[in-house]
Amino acid sequence: MDETFEIEAAALAQVLDELDYFQILKIGQGASPSEIKSAYYRESRAYHPDRFYQLKNAELKESIGRIYKRINEAYVCLRDDVKRAKYLGDISGPERQRKLRFVEASEQELKKDKEQEIGTTPQGRKFFMAGLQDMAAQRFAAAERNFKMALTYEPNNPNYKSKRDEAGKLIKNDMTIR
Amino acid sequence: MADGEIAIGIDLGTSYSCVSIIENGQPVVIPNEWGERTHASVVSFLEDGTVLVGNSAKRNIITNADNTVYSAKRLIGRFFFSDEVKKAQAVMPYKIIEGENNSVRIQIRENVYSLPEISALVLKEMKSIVENYLGHEVKKAVVTVPAYFNDNQRQATKDAGRIAGLEVLRILNEPTAAALAYGFGKDITQKIAVYDLGGGTFDISILEIGKDVFEVLSTAGDTYLGGDDFDDRIMTWLAEDFLKRHGIDLRLNKYCLQMLKEASERAKIDVGRDAVAKIKVEGICQDPTGKVMDLEATLTEAEFNRMVMDLVQRTFKVCDEALQSARMTASDLDAIILVGGPTRLPIIRTSVKHYFQKEPMAGIDPDEVVAMGAAIQAGSLMESKSDHYLLDVTPLTLRVGTVGGYTDKIIDKNTPIPIERSKSYTTNRDGQDKVKIRIYQGESNKASECELLGEFEFSGFRIAYRGEVRIEVTFEIDTNGIVHVTAADVETGQKTTTTIRLSSGLTEEMIRAAQAKTAATQLARGAAA
Numbered sequence: 263m264d265e266t267f268e269i270e271a272a273a274l275a276q277v278l279d280e281l282d283y284f285q286i287l288k289i290g291q292g293a294s295p296s297e298i299k300s301a302y303y304r305e306s307r308a309y310h311p312d313r314f315y316q317l318k319n320a321e322l323k324e325s326i327g328r329i330y331k332r333i334n335e336a337y338v339c340l341r342d343d344v345k346r347a348k349y350l351g352d353i354s355g356p357e358r359q360r361k362l363r364f365v366e367a368s369e370q371e372l373k374k375d376k377e378q379e380i381g382t383t384p385q386g387r388k389f390f391m392a393g394l395q396d397m398a399a400q401r402f403a404a405a406e407r408n409f410k411m412a413l414t415y416e417p418n419n420p421n422y423k424s425k426r427d428e429a430g431k432l433i434k435n436d437m438t439i440r
Numbered sequence: 441m442a443d444g445e446i447a448i449g450i451d452l453g454t455s456y457s458c459v460s461i462i463e464n465g466q467p468v469v470i471p472n473e474w475g476e477r478t479h480a481s482v483v484s485f486l487e488d489g490t491v492l493v494g495n496s497a498k499r500n501i502i503t504n505a506d507n508t509v510y511s512a513k514r515l516i517g518r519f520f521f522s523d524e525v526k527k528a529q530a531v532m533p534y535k536i537i538e539g540e541n542n543s544v545r546i547q548i549r550e551n552v553y554s555l556p557e558i559s560a561l562v563l564k565e566m567k568s569i570v571e572n573y574l575g576h577e578v579k580k581a582v583v584t585v586p587a588y589f590n591d592n593q594r595q596a597t598k599d600a601g602r603i604a605g606l607e608v609l610r611i612l613n614e615p616t617a618a619a620l621a622y623g624f625g626k627d628i629t630q631k632i633a634v635y636d637l638g639g640g641t642f643d644i645s646i647l648e649i650g651k652d653v654f655e656v657l658s659t660a661g662d663t664y665l666g667g668d669d670f671d672d673r674i675m676t677w678l679a680e681d682f683l684k685r686h687g688i689d690l691r692l693n694k695y696c697l698q699m700l701k702e703a704s705e706r707a708k709i710d711v712g713r714d715a716v717a718k719i720k721v722e723g724i725c726q727d728p729t730g731k732v733m734d735l736e737a738t739l740t741e742a743e744f745n746r747m748v749m750d751l752v753q754r755t756f757k758v759c760d761e762a763l764q765s766a767r768m769t770a771s772d773l774d775a776i777i778l779v780g781g782p783t784r785l786p787i788i789r790t791s792v793k794h795y796f797q798k799e800p801m802a803g804i805d806p807d808e809v810v811a812m813g814a815a816i817q818a819g820s821l822m823e824s825k826s827d828h829y830l831l832d833v834t835p836l837t838l839r840v841g842t843v844g845g846y847t848d849k850i851i852d853k854n855t856p857i858p859i860e861r862s863k864s865y866t867t868n869r870d871g872q873d874k875v876k877i878r879i880y881q882g883e884s885n886k887a888s889e890c891e892l893l894g895e896f897e898f899s900g901f902r903i904a905y906r907g908e909v910r911i912e913v914t915f916e917i918d919t920n921g922i923v924h925v926t927a928a929d930v931e932t933g934q935k936t937t938t939t940i941r942l943s944s945g946l947t948e949e950m951i952r953a954a955q956a957k958t959a960a961t962q963l964a965r966g967a968a969a
Contacts, residue, residue, distance in 0.1 A: 303653050303829075310829045311858065311919060315609070315821045327858065331916070334856040 268322060271309070275325035282353045282362050283336035291350060295341065302337045309333060339364040381422070386415035390422060397429060402436055405429040447580035447609055447822050449814025450566045451617070452559060452597065454513040454666060455639030456781065457481045458808055459566040460815035461574075467621060467812035467819075472569045473965075478807050479569075483561045484508040485548045490964040493565035502698045505533035507548050509558050511668065514640050516555040516600070517593030517945075519892070520544050524664065533694045554946060556596050557954050560603035565963055567604060581606045582818040584810050586641040587613035588661025588835045590881045591893045591923040595945050598920065603954040609821045611920040614638070615645035616656055616832050617813030618779045622804060623649040624816050624828075630774035631657075633762075635792055635800075636810075637755065638780040640666040644759050646766040646773075655831040658765035658854045660758045665751065667708070667782035673747040674704035678719065678737055686733065688725060696725050700735070707739050712785040715741040745787045752791050759795065765854050776800045781807055831856055834917050836891075841878035845887050850915050853883065860916040864930060867909045874899045875911050879925065894945075898927040900937040911936065 284291050287301040309330045317323045339345045345364060352361035381387035393408030409426035416422060449467070451458045456478040460469045471477045472494065480498035485491055485507040492500065500508045511532070518525055520538040529536045539545035539554065546553045563583070570578050583606075585597050594611050601608035615634035622632070629650055636643040643661040647654060678700060679690050690696040703721045710717035721735040763769060778800045782788060792800055820828065833854045839847035840863065851861050865875055875898045882890025902909055910930040917923055927936045946954070 303650065303655075306653065306829050306831060310831075312821060312829065316823075331858050331860050334859045335861075338852075338855055338859070 267308075271322060271326055271329065274329055278328060278332055279362070282358075283340055283349065283364070286332055286336040287340065293340075298337070298340050302333065302341075305333045306330075335363070381412065381416055381419060383415045386412045386419065386422070388412075389415070390425070393425060393429070397425075397432075402429050402432040406433060445580070445822065446574075446578060447582060447818035448567070448570050448578055449617075449811050449816070449818045450563060450581050450583045451614065451808075451811035451814060452513065452562060452566075452583055452585070452600075453481055453638055453810075454511055454641065454668070455481060456807065457562055457566055458811035459569055460808070460811040461570060462815050462819040467624075467815040469808045469811060470570050470573050473572060479562075479565065480510070481513065481559075481562050482508060482510040483512070483558055485551075486964060490962045491561055492964045493561055501533070502695070502702065505694060505698055507534070509534050509546055509548070509553075511640060512546075512555055512558040512562075514668075515544050516559060517590070517596035518544060519592075531697065533698060554950070554954065556600040556603055556946060556951075557958060559597065559600035560954065560958050561961065561963070563601055563604035563606060564958060564961075567606060568963060579605070579607055580609055580818070580822070582610045582612050582814045582821070583608055584612045584614045584617050584814050586636075586638065586661060586663060587615050587643040587645055587659040588641065588663055589921070590836055590891050591921070592891065592945065593663075594920060594922050598922065599946050599951055602951055603958050605955065605959060609818060611922065612814055612817055612830075613643075613645070613656075613659070613832060613835075613921070614810045615643050615659065615779065616647070616654065616830060617811075617817065618777055618804075618809045619645070619647045619649065619654055619656075619813070620816050620828070620830065621809045621813035622775075622777050622801070623654060624813075627651055631768070631772055632775045632777060633759070633773050633796065634777045634779060635755070635759070635783065636779040637782045637788065638666050639782075640664075640668050642666060642755050642758060644755070644762045646762050646768060652828045653831065654828060656833045656856075657768070658762045659833055659835045660762040660765065661835065662754065662758055665754060667780070669751055670708055670748050670782060670785075671701060671704040673751070674707050674739065674744070675700050677739075677743075677747060678704065678735065681737060682735060686727065688727065688733075690725060690735070693725065699724050703735065708744070708782075708785070711739050711741055711744045712787075715786075717744075741786070748787065752787060756791070756795050770796045770798075773798065777804060777809075779804075779806050779809055832919070832921070833857060834859070834921055836881040837883055838915060838917065838923060839880040839882065839885075839887075839890055840913075840915075841880060841887050846885055847880050847882075847887050847890060848885075850879075851917060855917075857917045857921060858919050860914055862912050862914045864910050864912045866907050866911075867904070868906050870905050871903055872906065872909070873901075873903055875901075875927070877913065877925075879915070879923065881923075893923060896925050896927075897939045898936040899939070901929040901934065902932065 287305060289297055289301045309326055311327055311330055314323055314326050339349050349364045381390050389408045389412035393405045396405035396408060406429035409422055409429055413422045446461060449460045458478045460467050469477050476495055479494035482497040483493050484497035484500040484504055514524060515528055519542045521542060525544055535547040537545050537547050544555055583597060583601050585594055598608050598611055615636045618634050631648050634645045641663045642665040645659040646657045648657055683689050690700050699721050703719050707717040707719050717739040719737040723732045724735040725733055727733055776796050776798055783806050834857050835853060837849055837853045838851040840850055842848050851859060878895045879893045880887055880890035881893055884890055898911055911927050912930045913927045915925055
């Protein structure tokens with residue numbers, strides 16, 4: 263194995279946690295599926311652990327293993343259109359550093375998110391849903407009342423608060439027009 | 441290759457095993473001293489303490505039934521309480537007992553063996569076939585397993601290799617090995633399906649082969665479906681017929697059952713080759729008056745096909761699943777490769793042709809191709825640089841137990857390996873000093889419908905108020921498809937101590953004891969025939 267590769271692998275292993283999946287596979291964010299696949303094959307040729315099976319340098323072997331696992335991780339995410347779109351959003355946002363490694367929301371987290379959205383108490387949910395219907399029918403004052411009622415059951419629900427504020431603003435607009 | 445040292449490729453099958461090495465750059469199957477190229481995966485413990493393995497041992501299934509173990513692969517890596525073990529207890533003439541930690545053990549006279557120890561004896565025989573041929577010792581091997589084997593089964597197979605005195609370079613998936621043997625040195629670009637129907641298991645893998653890349657796109661399987669099930673159908677048919685005619689149920693006597701089983705396997709092979717099988721077993725039992733009775737029947741191809749049609753259909757359900765995971769249809773495939781003895785049956789060949797709308801590849805020996813692929817991989821791992829890459833996947837979704845008997849996905853099935861994924865946990869009691877998790881493999885979010893891999897306990901982190909300590913648990917699936925779990929304290933980065941609390945596997949201590957025991961076991965040479 264040549265020395266340049268050794269240096270390159272060691273350096274890559276060092277910065278692995280700072281790179282996004284596009285950087286890991288050395289492709290642009292607009293890469294096509296076939297470009298992703300050939301990049302994956304190219305990186306597999308370079309870093310597949312089988313090539314280094316007989317390598318004596320345990321530290322380097324460990325680094326290569328770490329790199330290759332990340333290459334697989336990148337490929338799994340980017341070859342899937344849905345995951346790729348979400349990932350691209352994640353790493354383009356303010357939380358990029360925290361989201362460099364794609365994590366699918368678990369089944370339970372998804373359920374939790376859904377609950378947070380519409381509420382965790384039956385009464386809260388009831389008033390919140392009624393409020394949403396009022397909003398759709400442009401009965402903003404009624405909507406605001408319902409959202410306020412929902413908030414008495416779940417005072418910390420951010421979704422309830424933002425809907426209440428939204429309804430409040432729309433009432434004012436409504437009055438200025440009249 | 442380093443110092444002329446070689447590594448062998450072993451196909452450790454449910455019914456038959458095969459061994460291959462690379463000679464002059466090509467994989468060749470090594471026959472034993474009697475010219476046999478495949479060897480029954482049967483271990484017969486003789487009175488004098490020696491052990492017979494292979495086709496000569498198979499002849500002892502009837503005469504030395506209590507002390508002859510076959511189809512051990514159906515039991516390896518399973519918990520004692522599993523259905524497969526219960527089923528085996530009902531039909532196997534040898535004694536299956538419970539060992540510690542819900543494990544399975546086999547009792548032969550006053551000795552107790554673990555399943556890896558039994559498989560180790562088969563591996564030891566494969567090792568000595570090559571050693572006889574080469575005239576020197578071999579120490580390294582690639583051993584194949586069904587692609588759909590879970591972590592427990594893979595780990596147990598690896599342990600078997602170690603017990604046999606082999607360094608297992610890789611646990612390789614059987615269909616992947618077959619694809620490697622097919623594409624090796626061919627310089628082709630194809631999408632292929634490997635349809636692997638063995639003695640006890642069925643696997644289908646969809647691969648994309650490039651110039652130097654073998655990428656597994658998906659794999660699916662059924663570890664409860666194989667040629668043995670075809671034999672069972674014939675057996676039931678013969679036994680029911682005999683019962684109707686003579687009022688005697690042959691299945692109630694383990695001795696008669698074995699004769700029936702043997703006759704059924706022969707009938708399956710005959711009907712596949714000649715379209716009709718004449719079955720005759722002389723002296724299968726005695727009637728209540730002591731008169732010796734014979735079993736006689738004729739099995740036609742049409743009759744046989746009717747008996748097994750649902751089993752054949754089941755394989756295609758699995759094929760549907762694999763194609764769907766690979767986001768393909770049958771028409772996208774360039775070639776179909778058949779692996780495993782039962783794929784010689786005309787019913788399989790025509791059904792496969794019909795399903796894939798393509799003639800399966802000719803010129804591939806379904807009994808030998810897996811061992812040859814294993815030899816190619818063994819050879820390439822021994823060289824400092826390999827000229828092809830196997831990109832394989834994990835067959836089952838890795839899960840972690842949550843509250844109320846549910847599980848959460850950690851790593852999806854058909855994810856390329858090696859791979860890792862971390863998940864963090866916080867303590868939920870003040871002063872908590874241990875975190876316990878259970879991990880599973882399977883496709884259901886209910887823990888009871890998945891296979892339990894083990895319970896891990898992490899300790900040695902900071903003791904603090906609840907919620908203050910975060911433990912990051914890392915789940916890794918290595919290139920063998922074997923799962924590793926480690927944990928670290930997020931804040932300090934300190935690795936925790938991991939204890940495996942529940943596992944079907946063997947401890948290091950047990951493996952070392954088994955190594956010594958197996959090394960001391962004499963394999964009887966000399967044909968029993």
